[in-house]
Amino acid sequence: MKTNTKKLTLSAFFLALGLVLPMVTGQIPRIGNLLLPMHLPVFLCGLICGGPWGMAVGLVTPLLRSVMFGMPPLFPTAVSMSCELAVYGLVCGVIYARAPRRGTAAVYAALLPAMLAGRAVWGCVQAVLLGMSGSALTLQMFWASAFLNAIPGIVLQLVLIPAVMAALNRAGVVQYRQRA
Incomplete structure (x- = not known):
């Protein structure tokens, strides 16, 4: 019971962070598309609370942010981001939970496949x-949106998330340990 309450509380914190953090980009969609600030709390939630919690936060955050603030636009952006972020949180959390040893290597081992899976789901x-709206997503548009335009955000995620996890480990909030 105590563990579920802690995970629920942390998930609510990550959801709130996902709603507020994009405001750092000043509501400039181009900068937000480059830095991907909404992705950071979802990855952290998956790593810290587990895959199902990360999936829930990832699913809700873009939709709630769209309804509350009008950004990202609900269709098709927030809907596709919702699926993408849900996959990020789930895959990242499941892989990290199954890692034989917790640490920076395990964080990367969870982040990389989650990033690929989430982007593939986003594209689909x-x-x-x-x-459905009469437009088309070409392969060139997919590569540009999912990878090329997102390089600054991907780099930020690959640098910041392991650093945050290491800092939380040093603070005793999360423990790097062998899986039981």
Whole structure:
């Protein structure tokens, strides 16, 4: 019971962070698309609270932010981001939980496949949603949106998330340990 309450509280914190952190970009969509600030709390939630909690936070954050602040636009952006972030939180959390040893290497081992899976899901959902509206997502558009334009955000994630996890470990909030 205590563990679920702690995970629920932390997940609510990560959800709030996901709503507020994009405001750092000053509501400038171009900068937000480069730095991907909404992704950071979802990855951290998956790593700290576990895959199901990360998935829930990832699923809700873009939709709630769209309804509350109008950004990102609900269709197709927030809907496809919601699926993408849900996959990030789930995959990252599940892989990290199954790691034989916890530490920076395990964080990277969880982040990289989660990033690839989430971007693949984003591309599939985006293609379906755009197809329903009479548009198309070309392979060139997918590569540009999912990878090339996102390079600054990907680098930020690969630097900041392991650093935050290491700092939380030093503070005793999370423990790097062998899996039981």
